[in-house]
Amino acid sequence: MNKIAVIISFLLIMASTACHQKWCIDSYVDEEVKIYPDFKGVTIPCNIAPLNFAVLHPIDKSLRLRITSGEDTCWIDSNNCNFEIPIDKWKYLLSRHNNDSLTFNVCFLDEQSCTSYRPFKMFVSSDSIDNTLVYRLIPPLYGVWRHMGIYQRNLEDFKQEPIYENDAIGGNCVNCHSMCNRDAQKFLFHMRGKSGATYICRGQEHLRLDTKKDSSISNFVYPYWHPEGDFVAFSVNKTFQVFHNSDPNRIEVIDDASDIVVYDINANKTLTSPLISTMENLETFPAFSPDGGKLYFCSAITPDSLPEKYQEVKYSLLSIDFDPVTGKFGGSVDTLYDAQMPDAKSISFPRPSPDGKWLAVTVSSYGNFSIWHKEADIWLLNLEENKWQPFDNVNSRDVESYHSWSSNSRWMVVSSRRDDGLYTRPYFTHVDENGVSSKPFLLPQKNPQKYYSDEMNSFNIPEFAASPIKITTPEVVNWSKSPAQKVR
Amino acid sequence: MALGITIVFTILSFVFQRYSLSQLEENYIFLFDKEYIGSVLDECGGPSLLISSFCTQFMKWLWIGPICVGLICGLIVLSLTQTMAKLNPQPWIFSFVVFPIVFLWLCLENNSFKFQGLVSLCIALLFLWGYISLPRRLPLLWSKSIAVLLAIFLYWFVGSVSILFILGILILELPKGWKYAAFNILLLALFYGCAMLSYYTGLVPTTVRAFSPGMYYEWDTTWYMLLYSWIAVTVCFILSCIFRDSKNTELRGKNLVLFVLVCLAGIGLGVKFYILVHSSSVYRTMQQRYYCKQEDWDAILNIKYGNEKTPFTSYRLLAMAKKGILVDNLKSANPFIGYFMENKTLVKKEDLEVLSDIFYQCRSMGEVRRYAFDTNMVTPGAFNPVETLKLVEINIAYGDYEVAEKLIANLEKTMFYADKAHALRRFLNRDDEVERDVILGPMRRAIPTENSYMSPRGTGRDLLYAADANIDNIAAREFYRTFLILTSGHE
Numbered sequence: 001m002n003k004i005a006v007i008i009s010f011l012l013i014m015a016s017t018a019c020h021q022k023w024c025i026d027s028y029v030d031e032e033v034k035i036y037p038d039f040k041g042v043t044i045p046c047n048i049a050p051l052n053f054a055v056l057h058p059i060d061k062s063l064r065l066r067i068t069s070g071e072d073t074c075w076i077d078s079n080n081c082n083f084e085i086p087i088d089k090w091k092y093l094l095s096r097h098n099n100d101s102l103t104f105n106v107c108f109l110d111e112q113s114c115t116s117y118r119p120f121k122m123f124v125s126s127d128s129i130d131n132t133l134v135y136r137l138i139p140p141l142y143g144v145w146r147h148m149g150i151y152q153r154n155l156e157d158f159k160q161e162p163i164y165e166n167d168a169i170g171g172n173c174v175n176c177h178s179m180c181n182r183d184a185q186k187f188l189f190h191m192r193g194k195s196g197a198t199y200i201c202r203g204q205e206h207l208r209l210d211t212k213k214d215s216s217i218s219n220f221v222y223p224y225w226h227p228e229g230d231f232v233a234f235s236v237n238k239t240f241q242v243f244h245n246s247d248p249n250r251i252e253v254i255d256d257a258s259d260i261v262v263y264d265i266n267a268n269k270t271l272t273s274p275l276i277s278t279m280e281n282l283e284t285f286p287a288f289s290p291d292g293g294k295l296y297f298c299s300a301i302t303p304d305s306l307p308e309k310y311q312e313v314k315y316s317l318l319s320i321d322f323d324p325v326t327g328k329f330g331g332s333v334d335t336l337y338d339a340q341m342p343d344a345k346s347i348s349f350p351r352p353s354p355d356g357k358w359l360a361v362t363v364s365s366y367g368n369f370s371i372w373h374k375e376a377d378i379w380l381l382n383l384e385e386n387k388w389q390p391f392d393n394v395n396s397r398d399v400e401s402y403h404s405w406s407s408n409s410r411w412m413v414v415s416s417r418r419d420d421g422l423y424t425r426p427y428f429t430h431v432d433e434n435g436v437s438s439k440p441f442l443l444p445q446k447n448p449q450k451y452y453s454d455e456m457n458s459f460n461i462p463e464f465a466a467s468p469i470k471i472t473t474p475e476v477v478n479w480s481k482s483p484a485q486k487v488r
Numbered sequence: 489m490a491l492g493i494t495i496v497f498t499i500l501s502f503v504f505q506r507y508s509l510s511q512l513e514e515n516y517i518f519l520f521d522k523e524y525i526g527s528v529l530d531e532c533g534g535p536s537l538l539i540s541s542f543c544t545q546f547m548k549w550l551w552i553g554p555i556c557v558g559l560i561c562g563l564i565v566l567s568l569t570q571t572m573a574k575l576n577p578q579p580w581i582f583s584f585v586v587f588p589i590v591f592l593w594l595c596l597e598n599n600s601f602k603f604q605g606l607v608s609l610c611i612a613l614l615f616l617w618g619y620i621s622l623p624r625r626l627p628l629l630w631s632k633s634i635a636v637l638l639a640i641f642l643y644w645f646v647g648s649v650s651i652l653f654i655l656g657i658l659i660l661e662l663p664k665g666w667k668y669a670a671f672n673i674l675l676l677a678l679f680y681g682c683a684m685l686s687y688y689t690g691l692v693p694t695t696v697r698a699f700s701p702g703m704y705y706e707w708d709t710t711w712y713m714l715l716y717s718w719i720a721v722t723v724c725f726i727l728s729c730i731f732r733d734s735k736n737t738e739l740r741g742k743n744l745v746l747f748v749l750v751c752l753a754g755i756g757l758g759v760k761f762y763i764l765v766h767s768s769s770v771y772r773t774m775q776q777r778y779y780c781k782q783e784d785w786d787a788i789l790n791i792k793y794g795n796e797k798t799p800f801t802s803y804r805l806l807a808m809a810k811k812g813i814l815v816d817n818l819k820s821a822n823p824f825i826g827y828f829m830e831n832k833t834l835v836k837k838e839d840l841e842v843l844s845d846i847f848y849q850c851r852s853m854g855e856v857r858r859y860a861f862d863t864n865m866v867t868p869g870a871f872n873p874v875e876t877l878k879l880v881e882i883n884i885a886y887g888d889y890e891v892a893e894k895l896i897a898n899l900e901k902t903m904f905y906a907d908k909a910h911a912l913r914r915f916l917n918r919d920d921e922v923e924r925d926v927i928l929g930p931m932r933r934a935i936p937t938e939n940s941y942m943s944p945r946g947t948g949r950d951l952l953y954a955a956d957a958n959i960d961n962i963a964a965r966e967f968y969r970t971f972l973i974l975t976s977g978h979e
Contacts, residue, residue: 142858144840144865167693245854245950246886247939307941420890450523453897456870474688477695 023075025066025105026113033057033106033117036449040120043430043438045129045411046098049157050085051122051441054449055106057081064114066105069097082447087157098126123438125430127410130182130464131156133426133443134163136175137457140422142243142251148457150177150189152469158446163469164476170194177461178232180225181354182407184469188223188232195480200265201471202229207265210484216270217257224287228324231271232263233286233295242307248421253369254307258282260297264327269488273329275320282313284368287350288322295322295329296350296359298368300339311366314339314346317359317381336381337361337388346370349402352383353409358435359383360391360412362401371401371415371424371460378403378414380435393437394429404463413462414440424458489582490566497593498558502551507778508771509553512603513544514874515867519901532686533604533647533697536611540604545903556603560610561589567613568724574620575660576728584724591717608646613721615642616656632671639675643682647692648700652718654679659725773838776803780845781874785810802842806849809966818970837866841875848878850964851934852954854942857882871898873905880912885931889916933957 034056044051055063055078063078067085074089083106093102101123105116133155138148149165166172172193180186188200198220200207211220211234220234237258243251259277261270276283276297285298298315306313317337321330336359337347345363348370352359359381362370370376377395381388394400396418403414412431415424419442427440443459445451501509518541519525528534528541547553569582592606615638622631635657642650654675661668680699685691687698772791779787780803788807808814844859860878864870876895883892893916899909915922922928934957942950951971955964 139865139870141865142862144862146866146868146870162690165693243854243858243942245940245942246936250857252941420894421888422891423894447523453894454521454523456898472688473690473693 023064023066023114025107025116027115029115029117031117033120035106037442037452039122039441041122041439042441043123043125044094044441045155045428045430046094046124046126047128047131047156048094048428049155049444050087050090051444052082052084052446052448054083054447055081059108061108061110064107064109066107066116067093068103068105069093069100072096082449084446094124097124100124125410127408127430129155129411129428130406130466132184132465132468133413133462134177134179134465134469135426135462136177136460138460139456140424140458143241145173146171148174150174152465153443154468155443158444161468162473163471164189164473168473168477169480172196175461176221176223177463178223178225179463179465179469180229181227182464182466183229184465184467186225186229187469187471188225190220191480192219197480197484199476199479200232202265206479206482208479208482208484209263210486211263213270213487216261217259220261220263221258222285226262226288226322226324227290227292230265231288231324231327232265233260233288233297234263235260235284235286235297237284242310248374249372251369251372252307252310252367253372254310254313255282255284255368256306257302258284260284260286260295262286262295262322262327263487267488268485271327271329273320275329275331275333282315282368284315285348285350287352289319289352290354290356292324293321294319296336296352298347298350300346300368313368314344314366315348315368316340317347317350317361336386351403351405353405353431354407355409357383357409358431360403360405362403371399371417373401374398374417374421376401378412382435389435391429391437394427394440399424402461406464407466411464412437413464415459415462416440419452423452423455424460425452426459426462489569489585490562493565493589494558494562496558497561497589498554500593501554501557505554505557506550507774509547509557510550510778511774512553513547513904514872515544517869517871517873517902518542518545519898520903521901524901530691531647532644532691533608533649535644536608536646536649537604540607543607544603548904557593557606560606561593563610564592564606564613565589567610567617568721571613571617571620571656571660572724572728575663575725576731578731581724581727581731584720584727587720588717588724591720605649608649609652609717609721611646612642612649612653613656616653616660619653619657620660628667628671632675635671635675636678639678640682643679643686648683648698651679651700652721655722656725659722659729662729773803773842776807777841777845779803780806780849783810802846805967806842806846806963809963809970810849812962812966814966815969815973818973837863840866844875844878846963846967850951850954850967851931851958851961852950852964853882853885853931853935854950857886858942873899873902877905877908880909881928881931884912884915884922885928886935887919887922892916930958930961934961 035053036056037053039051039053059081063081065076065078065083067074067076072093074093076083076085101121103119103121105119107114107116131154133153134150135153136148136150139145147165147167150163151160152163153160164174166174169191170193172191172195174189174191177187177189185203186201188198190198198209198211200209212218217236217238219236221237222235224233226232235258238256239253240256241251241253259272260283261272261277263270276295280302282300282302283297287296288294289296296317296319299318300313300315303309303313316335316339319334319336320332338344339346346366346368348362348364348368350359350361361379361381362376363379364370364373364376367373374397376399378391378400379388380391391400394414396416398421399415399417401415401424403412405412410431412429414427414429416427417424419425426443428443429440430438442448525538528538531537543556547556565585568585568588572581592609619635619638622634639650639654642653654672658672658676661672683698687695692698775791776788785807788803789811805814808817840859840863844856844863847855847859856878860875860882864872864875864879867875876899880892880895880899883889883895892912896909896913899905915925915928922932934954936950936953940949951964951968955961955968
């Protein structure tokens with residue numbers, strides 16, 4: 001009986017000291033540890049999931065990780081060179097060390113001694129991040145697809161849930177999901193092909209819209225909600241694809257014609273102005289300012305021959321006033337960036353920060369489909385001082401394209417192909433009051449090396465949501481059976 | 489009977505199915521990967537999918553596929569006859585077993601080759617045989633509790649195909665009285681409960697997969713053949729019930745006639761469907777793809793063809809081009825080549841495969857990169873190892889080593905492609921090795937040094953470049969000359 005009591009006591013003591021084992025580092029090697037994903041020196045939000053990583057050194061010794069901050073120390077053993085940090089220990093560390101650094105020592109064990117590589121740090125920001133990321137998982141396509149879906153991922157753990165998977169309705173295409181101010185209650189997406197329509201959800205109101213009008217170029221395409229949730233700006237685009245033979249960029253998606261319209265949800269009608277729907281220009285990528293009084297968009301001169309002259313197509317950044325009360329547009333267009341200047345670049349995806357201070361855009365050499373442009377980078381426009389600045393810490397030698405702001409304007413998620421040049425991955429960066437970004441970190445996964453090696457889909461249109469979206473595939477299937485309302 | 493069926497269908501499959509079965513191995517790849525297996529087992533019907541995917545790994549060997557098919561057919565017959573025998577031991581009734589098997593076999597002959605449906609049906613029938621074999625003295629509540637547990641387990645194991653198990657019990661126990669009928673209707677309700685739960689919790693993505701035995705099938709010809717097969721299984725049970733009280737002596741003469749009629753009808757249907765399947769362009773395309781992989785161009789040219797769709801003839805064009813006789817035989821090729829030069833979006837796997845193969849043989853690099861990728865996309869699971877292997881070579885040729893490495897890592901998890909993929913690792917980030925290699929070197933040289941947008945279907949300029957880059961690229965040269973002749977003729 002006594003023996004059992006001793007064993008139980010021993011186990012209880014072991015369990016209670018799980019985060020405080022009395023391991024110690026015996027020596028150090030002056031060598032930097034190579035890890036994947038590269039989380040060294042990143043700034044992380046105080047509510048992010050554990051940043052698990054793998055050690056890339058070919059090493060046949062046992063590995064152990066020590067995480068320290070202040071008086072807190074945590075030891076984790078590796079599993080085949082992978083460190084999976086227990087979520088409770090991680091949350092404990094983050095909660096106690098806001099605005100502080102965590103120091104990571106990767107150690108290898110040699111018989112009796114424990115040797116550490118050069119330590120690295122992560123800075124824990126007290127700025128939290130929206131807890132949900134919504135994205136489409138889709139292979140980097142040429143012409144055909146089979147499976148795709150819109151998913152949401154809880155950023156505080158590793159749980160991913162489908163919002164809609166296209167197997168449910170004959171493998172059709174779904175795209176351009178968008179939320180109003182990251183509000184999960186106000187959500188829209190398009191479905192193409194069978195049951196094709198624009199699906200708009202506002203709380204309990206579920207609309208299924210037939211958006212093709214005789215007078216318009218196409219169905220609604222790139223969306224952006226008005227902050228009050230009563231209007232959505234869309235582009236309408238006539239698009240085609242061409243393929244490069246030997247360029248590092250494989251594909252071009254080209255607009256033959258494009259305009260911008262604003263859809264009034266309550267009145268079920270589209271609003272537009274001759275200034276945003278011109279024959280001679282290609283207008284696209286609309287985005288409302290946070291106060292709703294301005295509509296940003298991109299515009300290029302329609303060339304006389306496509307695709308031959310496509311490399312001359314460069315999109316300027318423009319804005320026009322919008323009055324949500326009357327639904328009227330301003331009488332003139334302001335130019336924020338003129339792509340007709342010598343050596344000018346092309347602008348796509350204007351996205352204002354919720355605090356109204358910054359406008360983030362993608363800058364590429366030409367065209368608007370920057371996801372296939374290796375030179376594409378993110379730039380910021382300081383809207384108060386009208387000054388441009390590159391997102392230096394974020395941009396890489398490969399594609400940085402789609403981007404989205406968090407609710408508190410302190411985090412941005414950026415689509416990047418820096419890992420392998422083909423498969424888009426979401427990277428997160430902290431943006432301070434001066435628009436300075438931190439080194440970005442890859443979306444954490446339980447086993448990131450395996451996950452990102454196996455994942456053959458791109459993360460398309462990553463968008464923050466303040467809470468999880470409550471729509472599921474069976475609901476979308478039922479929704480798709482409702483009659484489509486013709487937009488006036 | 490089961491042994492006979494096993495042998496007959498093994499031989500039949502060997503003779504007629506080797507083209508399709510070798511493709512099956514490409515379509516449903518099994519990854520030796522803990523997480524992959526875990527993710528498949530998470531789904532309803534996952535275990536049976538896993539078993540079939542595991543079996544398909546071995547279909548690369550010529551005899552393994554037919555033996556698998558033969559064994560499954562044999563097991564289905566064994567479980568079906570044994571189940572029917574519990575109710576009605578008269579041998580004539582077993583003749584009806586021919587029908588589901590004929591339909592099932594023809595399913596495989598058709599273009600979908602969904603092996604997992606066959607495995608699921610076999611498992612469902614084995615479970616039914618097991619349940620029917622429970623001791624008769626077992627109390628009703630006990631036997632029904634076992635049925636409930638088996639049904640739930642089976643829903644996870646074979647997915648919605650488990651409805652055949654429940655329908656089987658319902659029919660076979662009808663003569664036992666209203667209590668059994670009531671319990672079995674409850675069992676049916678339980679099935680729909682399971683199905684609803686699976687559908688609304690996202691365990692199965694579609695209503696077809698949740699509620700019907702069409703778990704693994706889309707609404708195409710194969711689905712209808714499977715449906716006939718399932719109806720035939722149900723009819724077997726109904727007949728067993730209806731004739732359970734008839735005496736052998738009373739019906740001997742009539743039985744014999746019926747038996748002969750059933751066999752003749754079965755054979756007739758079999759012949760009809762056999763002709764239907766084997767005369768289809770899809771089947772011939774598959775035959776040709778098989779020979780294309782073997783680079784047996786004579787075999788392709790020796791296949792007789794009629795007015796099939798042009799993808800079939802495109803392999804024929806390729807074979808002619810590889811042998812350097814395409815231009816000389818332009819008169820016979822002319823009616824079909826127009827299709828090849830059209831610029832329309834192709835979405836069917838067979839069409840994309842043939843284009844991928846043609847451009848691979850012509851070393852027209854931009855096109856092969858596109859069509860190999862597209863073929864991969866339309867393959868179930870978006871992973872076709874043959875096309876992926878092509879993509880590895882192409883990405884290495886283009887110098888996209890990081891993408892190539894990612895694809896190699898995936899291929900290394902397969903059984904048959906692991907070694908080939910691993911051997912390609914030595915070219916990663918080694919431009920000098922790539923340029924020296926007999927396969928990758930010519931591929932790299934075939935990439936135009938000056939960029940341009942790809943022409944529709946690689947005609948004209950791109951083919952000329954591929955032909956000029958490698959003096960021995962007869963196929964590209966032949967296609968280019970054909971293109972010139974045909975376009976000048978049109979103009």
